[in-house]
Every structure is written in C-alpha cells, then in structure tokens.
Amino acid sequence: MKRSHSRKDANRYGTFTSPASHARSGGSGASDRTPLTDTPESTCEKYTSCRWTLAYLGGWVNLMLFCLRNCISMAIVCMSDLEGEKTVVEPMVLDNGTVSGENVTTASFVDLRNGTAVVVVAPGPEYIPQSMQGVVLSSYYYGYILTPFLGGMVAARFGVKRVLTVSMVMSAAFTLLMPVAVRFNIYLTVALRILLGFVAGVTLPASTMMWTHWAPPHEKGKLVTITLSGSSTGSIVANLVSGFLCAIPLDEGWPFIFYLYGVIAVLWVIMWQFLAYDTPDKHPRVSAKERAVIGSTPKTTTKVSMRPPLKAMFSCIPFYAMILAHMADSWFVNFVSTYLPLYLSDVLLFDTETSGVLASLPFISRVLLNMVFAVISDRLHIHGLLSVTNNRKLFQTVGLVLPGAMLVGLGYLDSSQRSVSVAMFVILSGLESASQLGFRLTPLDIAPRFAGPLTGLSVTFGTAAQIICPLVTSAIIADNRPESWATVFIITGVVCFAGAVVFLVAGSGVEQEWAKDRKPLFARYGQSSVISGPPGVHEDWLSAELAAQEISESQKSNSFYRDNYIEILASGEH
Structure with a gap:
C-alpha cells in the first residue's frame, strides 16, 4: 500500500535540497541563486540567450579553423601568379x-x-616549389591527427573555455608568422603547418563537448549544427575573400591572407573570454528562463570525466558504427572540396574563374540544408515521432546513401551535360549535411560524460580518411581521363554506402551502460546537500537524481511536492 508523507514527515527526515537544484547552484546550496521560472522564453530571448551565443561563437571558431587551415592553398595560387x-x-x-x-x-x-x-x-621568387606544395598542404594533417583524442580529455580536465583559448591563441600566432616562414625556409613552413594542425586538433572535440552541459535535448540538433556549420561557411569565405586579398598592391598581396585570418582569430579569443563559460552554473548572465530550459536536460548534472573506460569503449559496437560513418563522411567531404574545382575545369571544361564560383555553390547548399535538417530532427524529437536512435539513423542514411548514389550517377555524365552535373553536385552536397545529425551527435548520445574523448577519437579516424582519400584519388585520375573520374566517383559512392549501412545496423542513440556515472549521489554533491537527517532513508541515490531532474523546480515549490518528495524518491515511482 502506498504511504504518503506529510510536511511533518518531511521535517522528520530533515531539510533537503534537490540534486538538480544543488547542481545548478554550483553545489553551494546558496539561497541567492537565480530562481527558476515557468515562463517560456520568447523568440528574441532564445536566439540571444547565453547558449545560443555559445553556438554562434562555436560556428565562428570552426569557420576560423577552416580558414587558418586552407589559407595556404590560396596563397600558393597567388604566389604562382607572381612566379609566372x-x-x-x-x-x-x-x-x-x-x-x-x-x-x-x-x-x-x-x-x-x-x-x-x-x-x-x-x-x-619561388617561395614554395612545385615539388614541395603537396608536402606543405598535407603537413597540417600530420599534426592534426595526433591531438583530437587527447584534446577531448584535456578539455574535460581543464574546461572547454581554457582549451579553446589556448588553441586559438597559438593558431593565430602560427598563422601570423607564416609569411615570414614562407620567405625564410620551406622546412620552417612545413614545421609551422604541423604545429598549426597539432594545436587545432583539439577544437572540434572541445566545442562538441561544450554541449554536454549547455544543450537541452530539444535544441541539441540545432545548436550542434550551428557550431559545425562554420566549417562549410569557412570554405565559402576563404575562396571569396582570399582572391581579393591577393590583389592588394602591397607586399605581394598574399601575406594579407594570413594577416587577416590571424587578426580575426585574435578578435574571436577576446570575444570568447567575455561571453563563454564552461557550464551554466559558472555563467553570471544566465537568465531565470534560460536556466529553467537548460535545467530540463539530464546532461546538466552529469559529471564529465576525462578518462573514458577504454576497454569498454573499444568493445562497444555503436562506437565503431560512429567511427566508420565519420570516416565515410570525411572521405566524401574531402573528395568534393579538394577535387571538385579540378573536375569542373578538366572534365566539364569550365574556365578557371567560373570553376571557382561554381565550386562554392555546393558549400552554400550544405550550410542551408544543414539548418533545415536540424530543425526537422529536433521537431521529430520534440513530438516523439522517432526515438533518438532512429532519428540518428534516418539522417545518417540520408546523408550518405543519397549523395553516394548520385556520385555514381555523375560518373556517366560528360561535358555536354555539365549543367546537370553542377546541379547534382549542389544537391548531393546539401544532402550530405544530414549526416551531421547522425555520427556528430552520437558521442553526446551514447556517452555524454566522455563526449570530448569520443569526438576526438572519431575526428582522428576521420582525419585518417582525409589523408587516404587524396592519395587514392590522385593515383587514379593521374591520366585525367573521364573513365578515371568515373572510377573515383564509384569508389567514393561505395565508401558512403558502406558507412551508412554499418551505422544503420549498429548505430545507437542510447547512453551506454559503461558511460553512466554510477557514483552515489551523496558522493557527487555531499550528503548534507541532498538530505540532512537520519541515514538510510533512501540508498538509490542515482534514482533520486533522475527523479529530481524530471520534476521541474516550480513543482518542488508547491505544497503537494514538498509533502510527497521523500515518498517519490523512496518509492522510485518516477
């Protein structure tokens, strides 16, 4: 028979503070913390909130990451013009x-x-000889492949804010020094590129791990998408802006590419210091409404660990599904971004200027459709139409199978059908953006406590695919025959299809048992902060925490909740 407790019964057990409230107050239990409210956010309040500001800054840092990585490519083109x-x-x-x-x-x-x-x-002067251009361009990835996994653990240990600050300060410094290195010694240029990749490798896992604390479930897709969209936007900005910088009639023009992006990176660091905080509890400007929205996610009170259980992680099938999907997507993106301009000029016979403009269209499509897919994904979650697992599998399948199939079809088109070819590239690049709502969100789903290290490992394998793809592709298209291009289209399509099938079969959006925090609640928050009274009232502290998270702060304030809170925790009826 169910037994109810009165307020007198609650007093017999002692005063208490809910775990969720305790976590939001920074563990102090102070009475002056920001009160929660049931009033929903307005549209203006939502998109100017602290969490959305972090999304904008996250998109900016990923945009800068792309520009800092690829500015050497456009600079080499400018140098080539000088050398002729x-x-x-x-x-x-x-x-x-x-x-x-x-x-x-x-x-x-x-x-x-x-x-x-x-x-x-x-x-x-010939600053970068033709024989060394490939080494200079690829050297970034030799450094980049080393740090994503370590970067995730370092971010968990020292906080996302510190890690991204150090990463971008060093990236800006290496970029600003690049013109000096290029003019002084080619091997110094390679060394700076390796160091740039090394310090930049922590950016993506750290910016993803940030959403462990800040993203409510119903906004996770949109917030992560905005953060990641900076990469696609960066490709558009880099191609358009760098050409104008080359034309500056001062100091040969090309050094201004490095100067501009280096200075913008410094400006980002300044903005980041004032606007970014690791958790909502540390942010002094989180409103009561936003605190209530963020407080609805269990991830807010989940402790993030820097050391994942490697044995359990490497025995996890969904982990491998995420890795293979990431590798397939990285192969596709690298192929399109690297070889599309060459395909447009050599096979479809567009002139150089037209090829440059057309090559930016797929990235514009990718940015726009990325946001559309993010809204659809979150709507499906809000209305309960799909489970998290099926949601991830749906968008991962759309993002790899359809673009892969269209790539295979492109292999059968020639220059007489070049308008159709360009249109297909624009469409398939937009469709690929759906995969960002698959493997990119998986670390936050299956192991939120270890989202940083998991993202880092995933990025490492994705970078390996980006290194392998140009080696295979360049070897096949060396003769520049249309049949050779058809072959690489088929290979890329098969890679996409394989990644999609593996994720469809083995992917998951459910938190794994090895990733759950099983420490007793009093060990995480302190016994007195939960219930001060006789011991032995309730030993299942994890259930108590979950119950506290699922009941809003406003409910805790009314008399019914105060009278029945102990019974809810003790009975586990939540």
Missing part, C-alpha cells in the same frame, strides 16, 4: 628611344621586336 612571366605589349616608345608604360619601371628587360617595344616582367 608577365608581358606588357606595345608600351609607348618615346622620341629619345626610351620606353614608357605599365610595368616598365620593374621590368627585367625591354625587347624591341619589329620596331615594337615589348616589356617582359621577370618572374617573382
């Missing part, structure tokens, strides 16, 4: 036999051909 000979035909020949006209003052020699003066400008 420039000829100015028919300048003005003066009566005294001298020659006047554009570039004459910097010309190496003036050639008089059939009475017509032709000014030939000597090639500029």
Whole structure:
C-alpha cells in the first residue's frame, strides 16, 4: 500500500535540497541563486540567450579553423601568379628611344621586336616549389591527427573555455608568422603547418563537448549544427575573400591572407573570454528562463570525466558504427572540396574563374540544408515521432546513401551535360549535411560524460580518411581521363554506402551502460546537500537524481511536492 508523507514527515527526515537544484547552484546550496521560472522564453530571448551565443561563437571558431587551415592553398595560387612571366605589349616608345608604360619601371628587360617595344616582367621568387606544395598542404594533417583524442580529455580536465583559448591563441600566432616562414625556409613552413594542425586538433572535440552541459535535448540538433556549420561557411569565405586579398598592391598581396585570418582569430579569443563559460552554473548572465530550459536536460548534472573506460569503449559496437560513418563522411567531404574545382575545369571544361564560383555553390547548399535538417530532427524529437536512435539513423542514411548514389550517377555524365552535373553536385552536397545529425551527435548520445574523448577519437579516424582519400584519388585520375573520374566517383559512392549501412545496423542513440556515472549521489554533491537527517532513508541515490531532474523546480515549490518528495524518491515511482 502506498504511504504518503506529510510536511511533518518531511521535517522528520530533515531539510533537503534537490540534486538538480544543488547542481545548478554550483553545489553551494546558496539561497541567492537565480530562481527558476515557468515562463517560456520568447523568440528574441532564445536566439540571444547565453547558449545560443555559445553556438554562434562555436560556428565562428570552426569557420576560423577552416580558414587558418586552407589559407595556404590560396596563397600558393597567388604566389604562382607572381612566379609566372608577365608581358606588357606595345608600351609607348618615346622620341629619345626610351620606353614608357605599365610595368616598365620593374621590368627585367625591354625587347624591341619589329620596331615594337615589348616589356617582359621577370618572374617573382619561388617561395614554395612545385615539388614541395603537396608536402606543405598535407603537413597540417600530420599534426592534426595526433591531438583530437587527447584534446577531448584535456578539455574535460581543464574546461572547454581554457582549451579553446589556448588553441586559438597559438593558431593565430602560427598563422601570423607564416609569411615570414614562407620567405625564410620551406622546412620552417612545413614545421609551422604541423604545429598549426597539432594545436587545432583539439577544437572540434572541445566545442562538441561544450554541449554536454549547455544543450537541452530539444535544441541539441540545432545548436550542434550551428557550431559545425562554420566549417562549410569557412570554405565559402576563404575562396571569396582570399582572391581579393591577393590583389592588394602591397607586399605581394598574399601575406594579407594570413594577416587577416590571424587578426580575426585574435578578435574571436577576446570575444570568447567575455561571453563563454564552461557550464551554466559558472555563467553570471544566465537568465531565470534560460536556466529553467537548460535545467530540463539530464546532461546538466552529469559529471564529465576525462578518462573514458577504454576497454569498454573499444568493445562497444555503436562506437565503431560512429567511427566508420565519420570516416565515410570525411572521405566524401574531402573528395568534393579538394577535387571538385579540378573536375569542373578538366572534365566539364569550365574556365578557371567560373570553376571557382561554381565550386562554392555546393558549400552554400550544405550550410542551408544543414539548418533545415536540424530543425526537422529536433521537431521529430520534440513530438516523439522517432526515438533518438532512429532519428540518428534516418539522417545518417540520408546523408550518405543519397549523395553516394548520385556520385555514381555523375560518373556517366560528360561535358555536354555539365549543367546537370553542377546541379547534382549542389544537391548531393546539401544532402550530405544530414549526416551531421547522425555520427556528430552520437558521442553526446551514447556517452555524454566522455563526449570530448569520443569526438576526438572519431575526428582522428576521420582525419585518417582525409589523408587516404587524396592519395587514392590522385593515383587514379593521374591520366585525367573521364573513365578515371568515373572510377573515383564509384569508389567514393561505395565508401558512403558502406558507412551508412554499418551505422544503420549498429548505430545507437542510447547512453551506454559503461558511460553512466554510477557514483552515489551523496558522493557527487555531499550528503548534507541532498538530505540532512537520519541515514538510510533512501540508498538509490542515482534514482533520486533522475527523479529530481524530471520534476521541474516550480513543482518542488508547491505544497503537494514538498509533502510527497521523500515518498517519490523512496518509492522510485518516477
């Protein structure tokens, strides 16, 4: 028979503070903490809230990560323009036999051909030889592959704010020094690129782990998507802005690519110091409404650990499904971003300028559809139409199977159908963005306490795929025949299909047993902060914590809840 406790009974057990409330107050139980409220956030309050500000900053840092990584690519193009000979035909020949006209003052020699003066400008210095360009471009990944897993654990130990601050300060410094290194020694350039990749490797796992504390379940997809969308936006910004910087008639132009992105990274660090905090409890400007929204997620009170149980993790099937899906997606993204401009010019026969513009369209599509898919995913979660696992599997399948199938079809098109080819690239790149709502969210689902290390490991394997993809692709298309391109399209399509099938069969969105925090509640918050009274009232402290999380703060304030709280905890009826 169910037994109810009156307020007198509650007093007999002593005063108490709910675990969720205790966690939100920073563990002090202070009475001056921000009170919670049942009033919902307005649209304006939501999108200007502290958690959404973190999403904007997260998108910015990933945008900068892409720009800092790829600015060397555009700089090499600018250097190549300087290295080529420039000829100015028919300048003005003066009566005294001298020659006047554009570039004459910097010309190496003036050639008089059939009475017509032709000014030939000597090639500029060769900063990065053709034979070393591949080494310079790939050296970033040699450093990047080493740190994502360690970065996740370091972020768990020292906090996301500190880790991202150090990472971006060092990244900005290496970028600002790059023009000096390029002019001084090619091997110093390679070393700086390796160091840049090394310090940047912590960024993605750290920015993902941030949402362990800040993302309510119904907003997780949108917040993580905004954070990750910076990478796609960065590809658009880098391609468009860098070309204009090259044209600056000062210091050869190309160093300004590094200067601009380095300075913007410094500005991000300044903004990050004022606006970012590791948890809502540490943030002085979280409103009562936002605290109530964030407090609805169990992840708020979940302790994040820096050392995952490696044996259990490497025995976890969903973990391997996440890894393989990430590798397939990384292979696809690397293939499109690296080889699409070459395919447009060499196979579809677009000129260089047109190829550059068309190559940015798939990334625009990716950014836009990414947000659409995020809204759909969160709506499916809010209305309970799909479980978390099926939600992740749906978008992972859409994001790999459909683009892979379209890539295979592209192999059968030629330059006479180039408009169709471009349209298909735009569509398939947009569809691929759905996969960001699959494997990218899996660490937060299956092991929220270890989201940083899991994301780091996943990024490490994804980076390995990004290293392997160009090696395989370049070897196959060396002869530049359409049949060779069709082969690499089929290979990439098969890789996507394989990753999707594995995730569809073995993926999961359920927190794994090995990832759960099984410490007793009083060990995490202190016994006096939960119930001060005779021991032995209730030993299942984990159930008590879950119950406290599932009952809103406003319910705890009314008389019914105060009279029945002890019974709810003791009976486990939650």
